Amino acid sequence: TVRRPYEKPEIQRVDLA
Amino acid sequence: MSPAATYRATGKVVLRRIGADRLLVPVSGGVARENCVFPVNETGEFIWTGLTEGRTLDETAAALAAEFAVAPERARNDCREFADQLRTQGLIEEVAP
Numbered sequence: 550t551v552r553r554p555y556e557k558p559e560i561q562r563v564d565l566a
Numbered sequence: 567m568s569p570a571a572t573y574r575a576t577g578k579v580v581l582r583r584i585g586a587d588r589l590l591v592p593v594s595g596g597v598a599r600e601n602c603v604f605p606v607n608e609t610g611e612f613i614w615t616g617l618t619e620g621r622t623l624d625e626t627a628a629a630l631a632a633e634f635a636v637a638p639e640r641a642r643n644d645c646r647e648f649a650d651q652l653r654t655q656g657l658i659e660e661v662a663p
Contacts (some may be wrong), residue, residue: 555636558610558648560590562655565601 569624571644573617573658574648588595590614590657595657609634615646617658618662623649 577595581588588611592598606614612633616626627645631638652658 552635553608553633554605555634556609556611557644559607560610560648560651561605562656563603563605565603 568660569627569646571663572622572661573618573653574620574661575618576656576659579618579657581611587607592657604657609644610648613645614652617649617652 574644577592577598579590579592579595579597582591583589588606588608590602590603590604590606592602602642609630612630613626616629621629623645624642628638630636630645631641634641636644649658653660
């Protein structure tokens, strides 16, 4: 089984205004 | 956050892909009024999908470790931390047992 490369999960917040 | 708890999106939040980017877009509910979108990376998308499909934190972390090249312990920690960020941003809430 080839597992996908791992990146630490990230979330950003973008204020559209 | 309890590893055995389940979560749901707060209001209606859709995941959209724009090219290689992934965006969580709140379309109704409290956080939608703040006029914000939330870019996430590939593993963030994976965790979001797992949690909002009704899997627990532990189940989502196990799936993350199976799909990506990461040790189970780190997957658990990162999963918990990311879910905490989702909750802080008002995107998910715990489902009462």
